[in-house]
Amino acid sequence: MDTQQNTALTRALAGVPGPLPTSGVIHITLPHTDRFTVVGNHLAQHPDLSCTAVGIAVRIQSLPQGAKVGIKALAAHCREGEKRIAAALRELEAHGYLRRVRDRLPSGRIITRTVFCNRPAALLHPRRPAGAPPRPAKPEPAPAQAPVQEPAPASVQEPAPAPVPAPMQEPAPLPASAPVPMQEPAPVQEPAPVPVCHPTAAPPAPELPVAPVAPPAPSAPLFVPRVPPPTAPKAPRRPLPRPGELTPELDRAATAFLSDLHRHAPRFTLSEDDVRRLVPGVAAWLERAVRPDSIRRTLTDDPPQPLKHPAKLLAHRLTELLPPAPPGVDDLAALDRPRPRFTVTPFQTCDDCDRAFRSPTPGHCRDCRETRAAYAQAAA
Template sequence: MDTQQNTALTRALAEIPGPLPARGVIHIAIPHTDRFTVVGNHLAQHPDLSCTAVGIAVRIQSLPQGVEVGIKALAARCREGEKRIAAALRELEAFGYLQRVRDRLPSGRTITRTIFCNQPTALLRPRPTASPRRPAVAATPQAPAEVPTAPPAPDTAPAPSLAPAPTPAPAPSPSPSPDMPEPPPVPPPPSFVTPPAAPRLVPLVPNPTAPKPPPPPLPQPAEPTPELDRAGTALLSDLRRHTPEFTLSETDIRHLAPGVAAWLERAAHPDAIRRALTTDLPHPLRRPALLLKHRLTALLPPPLPGVRDLAVPTRPRVTITPFQTCDDCDRAFRSPTPGHCRDCREHRTHRTHRTHRTHRSDDTRAAAA
């Protein structure tokens, strides 16, 4: 049995059109005809949900309405324990996929309803307002339009849809005939009861119709010259010699030549530019001109630095005052010239002042005598 399984898989792999990717997963997609569940990528590739939570969400989504999905019921169906299932349910409840509401029945008994939404972000989109209904006109009977309804709870009747059913366009009424009786009046459609508004959820997946930022422009040389334009055109025209996939048209070459000129202006070698543009190509390469534009824009090298930018900054010189030896007390001190230390200078200054005062007092006595 294993050999037949591998042979069938190899045969299916050989029937895939086009070259196979060199790495990564290879999908063999066989359409389902029965027993399948549609799961959105917002759930299957959710960046913040664990794989256990995603698997529990898919299991709950695949079960029919009215099936118990409590912790013990899921633990009996799955291999995970009750703690992991409880943690996964808390994750789904935090991101809006699951909601557990306590409700009281007319009999007075309190139950817990589990509500699972396969696309919680759709609840945040504005719903169309109900337009005034036109009077019904007798026309050819048409199949009623399908209206998505919310999953009914196990103990209650199915709830009506939140959005009104689309009104079919009135068809031209047939001409009255004397033998045809008048059609009976059509009763007005029942009014829809709007349930209380659900709490507003925080959108987790960006709106797929949100405008994308514009792509960055193709780099242009700072000083375009005929030489740069001629060299860029020649390099793009020569790519098909090295890589046949890059057989470009003249329009594409004229459009991409300024980008190559910007590389050449920044002193990039032509061989380096060729390697950057032709290395590690995707298979199959469908639009080579767009790939070249992306690589010329995203891999643009910076300008070469100048001589002043490469110069090592010099450290400022620090003048160190040498040590000197005092002539009187032989004490070491810092001074640019030899002499006396601070204490000796102060002592000599004090002694000089005292000697001057002594001489002045002697002169005063001599003058008085």
């Protein structure tokens, strides 16, 4: 009697079409009749936008035209602070949803306009409506010729009567009876001749060359999912490591290690086939001078919950966590090799001026030697 039953939720779940999923979210979709905003999945599921940026974008999209969407205006109605709102606006601006454009008013004042686009990819790659024929390229008309008149349909034998010219100063369309000379409005430039329609069958229009229209480029997707779909081909698994030579000693040690593994980790109880299949991988670790307790700790530490396939987990860890081969004797000798020593010239004290200078033997500095050489040359 103390458990409350939500009958409305029960009725709504009964109206969901199809069988209900055993896990995950269950959508109860009720149609909106007023006060709703259409949001695309490219924004709601954008992989590079934070949840704050998506929420700010949805709020901006729901506001009417001319609403204030500055940092302070949004902070006044949202629980996020100004720093988080500013970071979210920068994210939207980086992905093309938001633009800040500076515009100059007729009075000379410069203002900043905030433009929000709900589908930025549609601006970069516009799509042609489905079923619409491709538009041919429009030929450029000659500078001194009048536009070509379209032929009348085949079912119509007589052309439509021309409109009666109105009493205006500018030249009006002429009737189909006879050509009338046109008045020149200015001596600077002559007007183009006016085509005359005769009351006979319309002549066939000249065929205009139509440039081939390239098919519209497919629009680039808004984002590429980082998680591959379940049907994507999976990379082949790496083979189980094997020792250079599976000696009988390595085979016995690896078999004893795997058979005794359940005593240290009860959840890693292996069958006889699993032990035979995993023996080469353990032998490869033992060949690389890894201690058995280190192998046991690496293979059984922090297993997933629940552990359904212990043999597959051991094969994966034996393959992916294989340590490098130990260094050889030559590599260790290179590490122990003494470094080359550099000979440092010691300091000496000059016998005449007591100045310190570098020299392998005691004596005189360079200045004293030059002075003594000059005195000896003068005496000679």
